[in-house]
Amino acid sequence: MLLIQLSDSHLKADPAGLYRDVDVQARLSAMLASVSRHQPDLVVFSGDVSDDGSIASYQRVAKQLDALGCPWVWLPGNHDHPATMADVRPLKTVIHLDGWQIILLDSWIDGEEGGRLGEEQLARLETQLADDASPALIVLHHPPVTVDAAWMNEIGLEDRETFWARLDRYDHVHAVLCGHIHHEMTCLHDNVPVMSVPAIAAQFVPDSPDFAVDSHAPGGFRLVRLSIDEAQRPRLSTRVEYLLSKV
Ligand SMILES: [Fe+2]
Structure with missing residues (x-):
């Protein structure tokens, strides 16, 4: 199964x-x-779909995603307006495909650049993992880890320690995907890979202490192949493809 983020x-x-x-x-x-x-087989859009939260922007994206002819889902980033998004296409929380579960989290906080999952959603995540032992991939907008750009950590995921504490007793979460930082990154937290994807829009400079944009860097997307092998072991492979055109 091929998921594209x-x-x-x-x-x-x-x-x-x-x-x-x-x-x-x-x-x-x-x-x-x-x-x-x-x-x-599935496209997952990990937030900041819109910059202004306008219904026109969501309608345009939805029309273009529909034209791919495969299932797709989106979740909100800090620039989005979740209620408007949901009017255009409902926000889903979990999808099952080829023996895997894809768990979608909403880290949006009204009027803030940083993110938070909140107790209710964290409790739901824990219940989902307790009830469903299939290999899990979690997707959210804000990275649940410290990154190399100091300014970005000020607007990261506020309750990331609680997030990891909730995952502590489960060993079937095999990766976490995020957006928000506008460049590719991979790091490990408690042996779980956390990976971001380049933005479709302008990229941020990855390890700058202060906010910095590289509007010439290419955008890209992440391909994630998910399967279960003959010995019933989950398999995940992933790479980023950059857009080489000059748009
Ligand atoms: Fe963004």
Whole structure:
């Protein structure tokens, strides 16, 4: 099963709107043309779909994702407006595919750049893992780890220690995917890989102490192949594909 993760398109209501000098609508269209060639079984959009929370931006993305002809889901980032997103396409919390469970978390806080999962959602996550022993992949917008860009840690996931504490007693979470940091990253937390994906919109400079944008860096998406082998072991392989066009 091939899952493709997309993130941070930062679309505006105006299709010609720019995000930090990047024509985000053109980037999204070019990205989806590349995604389509891989014929994914599922596309997961890990937030900041819109930059202004407008219904027009969500409707445009939904129409383009529908055209891929495969199931797709999205979850909110700090720039999104979850209720407007949900009006266009309901927000899902778990999907089962080929023996895996994909758990989608909502780290959005009204009016803030940082994220938080909150007690209710963390309790639901724990119940899900207790009730379902199938190999799990968790996706959320804010990275639940400290990253190398100091400024970004100020707007990370506030309750990340509680998140990991809740996962402590389960050994069937095999990876966590996130967006928000606008560049590729992989790190380990308690032997669980945490991976981010490049933004569709402009990239942030990965290890800068202060906020810095590299609007010339290419956007990209993450391919994640999930399966269960003959010995019933879960298998995950992943790579990032960058968009080489100049949009
Ligand atoms: Fe973003």
